[in-house]
Amino acid sequence: MVDFFPSASRFGDADKPREECGVFGIIGCETAASHTALGLHALQHRGQEAVGIVTTDGDRFFAERALGLVGDTFADSTVLARLKGSAAIGHVRYATTGETILRNVQPLFAELAFGGFAIAHNGNLTNALKLRQQLIDNGSLFQATTDTEVIIHLMARAQNASTVVERLIAALKQVTGAYSLICLTKDSVIGVRDPAGVRPLVLGRLDGKPVLASETCGLDIIGATLERDISPGELIVLHTDGRVESFFPFDAVASRFCVFEYIYFARPDSDLNEKSVYAVRRRIGMELAHEAGINADVVIPVPDSGVPAAIGYAQAANLPFELGIIRNHYVGRTFIEPTDQIRHLGVKLKHNPNRAELKDKRVILVDDSIVRGTTSVKIVDMVRQAGAKEVHLRIASPPTINPCFYGIDTPSKEKLLASNHTLEEMRKYIGVDSLAFLSVDGLYRAVGEAKRNKEMPQYCDACFTGDYPLPLVDMTPEQKGKKRKALLHC
Ligand code: AMP
Numbered sequence: 001m002v003d004f005f006p007s008a009s010r011f012g013d014a015d016k017p018r019e020e021c022g023v024f025g026i027i028g029c030e031t032a033a034s035h036t037a038l039g040l041h042a043l044q045h046r047g048q049e050a051v052g053i054v055t056t057d058g059d060r061f062f063a064e065r066a067l068g069l070v071g072d073t074f075a076d077s078t079v080l081a082r083l084k085g086s087a088a089i090g091h092v093r094y095a096t097t098g099e100t101i102l103r104n105v106q107p108l109f110a111e112l113a114f115g116g117f118a119i120a121h122n123g124n125l126t127n128a129l130k131l132r133q134q135l136i137d138n139g140s141l142f143q144a145t146t147d148t149e150v151i152i153h154l155m156a157r158a159q160n161a162s163t164v165v166e167r168l169i170a171a172l173k174q175v176t177g178a179y180s181l182i183c184l185t186k187d188s189v190i191g192v193r194d195p196a197g198v199r200p201l202v203l204g205r206l207d208g209k210p211v212l213a214s215e216t217c218g219l220d221i222i223g224a225t226l227e228r229d230i231s232p233g234e235l236i237v238l239h240t241d242g243r244v245e246s247f248f249p250f251d252a253v254a255s256r257f258c259v260f261e262y263i264y265f266a267r268p269d270s271d272l273n274e275k276s277v278y279a280v281r282r283r284i285g286m287e288l289a290h291e292a293g294i295n296a297d298v299v300i301p302v303p304d305s306g307v308p309a310a311i312g313y314a315q316a317a318n319l320p321f322e323l324g325i326i327r328n329h330y331v332g333r334t335f336i337e338p339t340d341q342i343r344h345l346g347v348k349l350k351h352n353p354n355r356a357e358l359k360d361k362r363v364i365l366v367d368d369s370i371v372r373g374t375t376s377v378k379i380v381d382m383v384r385q386a387g388a389k390e391v392h393l394r395i396a397s398p399p400t401i402n403p404c405f406y407g408i409d410t411p412s413k414e415k416l417l418a419s420n421h422t423l424e425e426m427r428k429y430i431g432v433d434s435l436a437f438l439s440v441d442g443l444y445r446a447v448g449e450a451k452r453n454k455e456m457p458q459y460c461d462a463c464f465t466g467d468y469p470l471p472l473v474d475m476t477p478e479q480k481g482k483k484r485k486a487l488l489h490c
Helices: 032-042 070-074 077-082 128-137 148-157 164-172 259-265 277-291 307-317 340-344 346-350 374-385 423-430 440-446 477-481
Strands: 022-027 050-056 061-067 087-093 108-112 115-125 177-185 188-193 202-206 209-213 225-229 235-239 244-247 298-301 325-327 351-353 362-367 390-395 434-437
Touching (some): 022 115, 022 188, 032 070, 032 077, 032 209, 050 177, 061 077, 087 177, 164 188, 164 235, 209 235, 259 440, 277 307, 298 307, 307 362, 325 374, 351 374
Parallel strands (some): 298 362, 362 390, 390 434
Antiparallel strands (some): 115 177, 188 235, 235 244, 325 351
16 A cells, blocks of 8 residues: 655654555455454564554444554454444555555545445555556545556446445456455455565454455464465455355566565564465574574574574574574564664664673674664674674564555665675674675575466565566656655555
């Protein structure tokens, strides 16, 4: 989901990029709203700034949307009691600032010719600005400033289509980009994955009733069992009686799942495309140890995102693994860091050195990725202050040199450290004795491929290679290289 008119870059001045969105849906369940709240809670890592749930009792629709974490609003039984019905969909997102914020919180809802329709979107439509302008020129009135609303307007205009599913297909045939959608009608929940399958979406079962979630951890929390991943380009209709209909309405294209889901986004206890995220991350660490081993005393992860790779590194290098940095788990959202001065302290609020494990040691520090480099600079400084004799930074991904246009909020190219600096420049800037990134082929080996297929890459790896698999219609060539105009991802 993107915001056409964010008041500021979503990166703002925060030292970290934001995460994307999480979606959840369930039908035929007496406690649909509370199950959805639980599912969203498990998907909270995919977006912490806003949350919404829409339910239906087969006649009326009920919606609750709020800023903040799932538990801030949906732990309240009176809120859940207002969400009547046995079908529900929900969404967690990172939000922009400003007064438009609540209008952009998903699921979006509209009364269409066929009845109520709600939609929750993870991904980013790349031709939404263009479509929106055309729709406005033809009289459409938009309420929110997200790309997702374009889908609703396209559905409203798909008058030749006789069913809601046909309308949705007609709308989606006009959009390009990445989307995993969960939609709600008065008698069904609909899930769709874009033809390249960039973002994840899984189908599970709870007491025989179908459930959809961005990741398997969203199924685990409610005791649902994983049935399968929704296939790229698949549209699936879930019915109250448990029936599931599957369609493949789009022209087939090569699948290009986002490899960064494995590196950073997804929870390590999720399985994506039948691969354990944790196991992939551990293999990444092993590859890194083989590619960039060095003499040292101890392997230390940057918690939490560097932990599985550091375990793999330590295992492959036969070195001790220790928690040399401890993370405070009660520091979360950035709005508790309101001023620049406080925000600058961000990493200190979050991380503290475990001095006994660092002092006088030759440390291999493992983190998942470097975006702007701010985190690395602060962490390395902290480790040195704690008395480490040497610090060797190992990054469990290739250098991030390009922005994502498919649903991950990365900064523009000029702000990506690796895009403008050589390895040696980065090493000096971060202040480490040595610095190494995983190679692109090492990453592909870790996800189970022999190597990257240059002609037909198995994953979307545009952030590392610049090979964008889907059209970037809304971006001028200049914007493609530099700054996205007025786009906010989800
Ligand atoms: P930076 O300080 O900008 O280099 O941030 C790097 C850290 O941010 C990484 O170690 C990850 O833990 C985290 N990260 C990487 N990519 C993203 C992203 N797209 N959204 C949120 N956090 C991210």
